[in-house]
Amino acid sequence: MDALKHIAIIMDGNGRWAKKQGKIRTFGHNAGAKKVIEVTKRVSQLGIKYLSLYAFSTENWKREKSEVDFLMKLLSKFLKKELKTLMENNIKFRIIGDLSKFSKSLQNVINNTIEKTKNNSGMTQILAINYGSRDEIIRAVNSIEKETITQKDLENALDTKDFCDVDMLIRTGGEKRLSNFLLWQSAYAELFFTKTLWPDFSLEELDHIIMNFKQRERRYGGI
Numbered sequence: 001m002d003a004l005k006h007i008a009i010i011m012d013g014n015g016r017w018a019k020k021q022g023k024i025r026t027f028g029h030n031a032g033a034k035k036v037i038e039v040t041k042r043v044s045q046l047g048i049k050y051l052s053l054y055a056f057s058t059e060n061w062k063r064e065k066s067e068v069d070f071l072m073k074l075l076s077k078f079l080k081k082e083l084k085t086l087m088e089n090n091i092k093f094r095i096i097g098d099l100s101k102f103s104k105s106l107q108n109v110i111n112n113t114i115e116k117t118k119n120n121s122g123m124t125q126i127l128a129i130n131y132g133s134r135d136e137i138i139r140a141v142n143s144i145e146k147e148t149i150t151q152k153d154l155e156n157a158l159d160t161k162d163f164c165d166v167d168m169l170i171r172t173g174g175e176k177r178l179s180n181f182l183l184w185q186s187a188y189a190e191l192f193f194t195k196t197l198w199p200d201f202s203l204e205e206l207d208h209i210i211m212n213f214k215q216r217e218r219r220y221g222g223i
Helices: 013-020 027-044 066-086 104-117 133-142 151-155 202-216
Strands: 006-010 050-056 092-096 124-131 168-171 190-193
Touching: 013 027, 027 050, 027 066, 027 190, 027 202, 066 092, 066 104, 092 104, 104 133, 124 133, 168 202, 190 202
Parallel strands: 006 050, 006 168, 050 124, 092 124, 168 190
Antiparallel strands: none
């Protein structure tokens, strides 16, 4: 069995979780942010090298402006608060996605978190913000100045060029689709879908999924 080096998570279900509590969607996003810290610490403790989290997609701009504005403020607040956790747990912070659409103040917070954690040598937490895999691939192709592009050329131009491919991808919330997340990098990932809404996703369930992963045989197209 291959070692588990890279976990990717589509954190779905914050809004539905809030509705079940009789609350507005933003209540669910706050709960989801707390769960990110909890899961990040656990994955770090397990010695896994990379954790990629789908936080805000290129399609999420279509949501109500009030919700988008809240998510931008929550991201800034989350990063400022999470910096202590990252430093205490020796975790490096990186992002994938197109930052150009974010405000200068939010870009500064993001870049500050990257800079402050750059010398940490433990796990790398990768936050996908304003990210879409198709957008990433198009940006990568347009940045390569060659007539004939090899697989290596493209991989070196992707946002994830410094990270290994995804070994295991988890989606919470009950939906069974990738939603434009790390399509290239998840070509041979083991996929796990759970009905659990993201704020309810427990460390016990995470451990169970990891145990299941370790029992699978990955052939990469071979026999």
